[in-house]
Amino acid sequence: xxxxxxxxxxxxxxxxxxxxxxxxxxxxxxxxxxxxxxxxxxxxxxxxxxxxxxxxxxxxxxxxxxxxxxxxxxxxxxxxxxxxxxxxxxxxxxxxxxxxxxxxxxxxxxxxxxxxxxxxxxxxxxxxxxxxxxxxxxxxxxxxxxxxxxxxxxxxxxxxxxxxxxxxxxxxxxxxxxxxxxxxxxxxxxxxxxxxxxxxxxxxxxxxxxxxxxxxxxxxxxxxxxxxxxxxxxxxxxxxxxxxxxxxxxxxxxxxxxxxxxxxxxxxxxxxxxxxxxxxxxxxxxxxxxxxxxxxxxxxxxxxxxxxxxxxxxxxxxxxxxxxxxxxxxxxxxxxxxxxxxxxxxxxxxxxxxxxxxxxxxxxxxxxxxxxxxxxxxxxxxxxxxx
Numbered sequence: 381x382x383x384x385x386x387x388x389x390x391x392x393x394x395x396x397x398x399x400x401x402x403x404x405x406x407x408x409x410x411x412x413x414x415x416x417x418x419x420x421x422x423x424x425x426x427x428x429x430x431x432x433x434x435x436x437x438x439x440x441x442x443x444x445x446x447x448x449x450x451x452x453x454x455x456x457x458x459x460x461x462x463x464x465x466x467x468x469x470x471x472x473x474x475x476x477x478x479x480x481x482x483x484x485x486x487x488x489x490x491x492x493x494x495x496x497x498x499x500x501x502x503x504x505x506x507x508x509x510x511x512x513x514x515x516x517x518x519x520x521x522x523x524x525x526x527x528x529x530x531x532x533x534x535x536x537x538x539x540x541x542x543x544x545x546x547x548x549x550x551x552x553x554x555x556x557x558x559x560x561x562x563x564x565x566x567x568x569x570x571x572x573x574x575x576x577x578x579x580x581x582x583x584x585x586x587x588x589x590x591x592x593x594x595x596x597x598x599x600x601x602x603x604x605x606x607x608x609x610x611x612x613x614x615x616x617x618x619x620x621x622x623x624x625x626x627x628x629x630x631x632x633x634x635x636x637x638x639x640x641x642x643x644x645x646x647x648x649x650x651x652x653x654x655x656x657x658x659x660x661x662x663x664x665x666x667x668x669x670x671x672x673x674x675x676x677x678x679x680x681x682x683x684x685x686x687x688x689x690x691x692x693x694x695x696x697x698x699x700x701x702x703x704x705x706x707x708x709x710x711x712x713x714x715x716x717x718x719x720x721x722x723x724x725x726x727x728x729x730x731x732x733x734x735x736x737x738x739x740x741x742x743x744x745x746x747x748x749x750x751x752x753x754x755x756x757x758x759x760x761x762x763x764x765x766x767x
Contacts, residue, residue: 383650385409398610402641403654409649410579413613418446421442442573444573444577446579448578451546457470470514471513480545483552493541493544493548494506506521517530536585539583557573575608576611578610578612579613579614581593581619583616590616594626597612597623669753683736686745
């Protein structure tokens with residue numbers, strides 16, 4: 381029996397860590413977790429959800445700023461269906477967006493939003509805010525007096541634009557909070573903020589831009605004041621790895637800030653501490669390894685474990701840059717062991733094959749796994765915990 385998302389949120393809050401990084405597959409419950417976490421710090425209605433009449437400054441008095449799928453839902457298209465002339469991205473008014481846009485407008489941040497957005501898309505694709513910041517149109521500027529006129533951008537570009545607004549706000553929050561004396565800050569809107577919860581920022585980016593986004597976000601976090609805490613969730617192993625390394629979460633005292641969130645069969649959840657980046661903690665090759673180790677330890681090795689073992693050798697060889705996985709086999713028995721692996725994992729003689737391998741074959745599985753782990757740089761959690 382696992383925990384509810386409310387209990388998981390309480391666990392994160394109780395950890396009182398500067399940065400907590402969570403990996404979870406899509407559909408696990410990351411977005412719902414962000415809402416549960418928000419509920420611990422700001423009651424419903426304080427950010428305008430379900431309370432359109434809420435006082436706009438309410439969010440500034442709350443303790444959490446968060447980005448998730450619901451943030452993107454506050455932006456929607458008016459496609460000008462009657463004239464098909466000027467599609468525009470409208471911003472749903474509520475206390476959150478009213479506060480957010482008024483702060484960015486008053487601090488003159490529209491130029492920074494455009495700059496961040498163009499950096500991840502195109503320097504010719506230009507957003508234009510209305511005077512009251514309630515809607516945005518987009519055009520392609522060709523460098524002369526010609527313009528494409530208003531156009532509708534793609535879903536990926538839209539996600540980039542919304543993230544650019546949030547990133548600009550976060551940058552402003554951190555630079556403002558870094559002024560030591562509150563009375564010297566250009567705004568007092570962020571004085572009470574304690575947590576920033578970011579759920580899967582921009583999944584539409586290519587790998588190069590995703591790495592850059594992670595590096596930039598890590599830079600903001602490292603530059604933030606010590607009393608501002610961050611919870612970040614993602615389904616991207618690459619994004620997880622870059623943040624893990626940029627934030628030095630592998631260092632002693634920070635290890636327990638990295639997690640894997642799993643939804644169990646009974647609908648409850650488990651938040652497991654993970655040591656190291658995804659390559660060391662929860663990638664598929666580690667699942668293969670753990671499956672084989674369990675079979676060996678319980679004496680339940682079957683013939684299909686040779687297939688899993690070969691797959692593990694192939695993935696390791698690919699990662700190390702070898703063209704053939706067989707070069708990782710023990711030198712003195714390479715030809716013999718290669719034939720065993722080939723035969724047991726690719727045999728088509730189904731009428732002569734039984735699931736139960738011989739004792740010698742079981743011992744071979746153990747030998748080959750130990751050889752791979754002992755001779756090709758496999759990292760273990762035990763070493764991380766006790767090293």
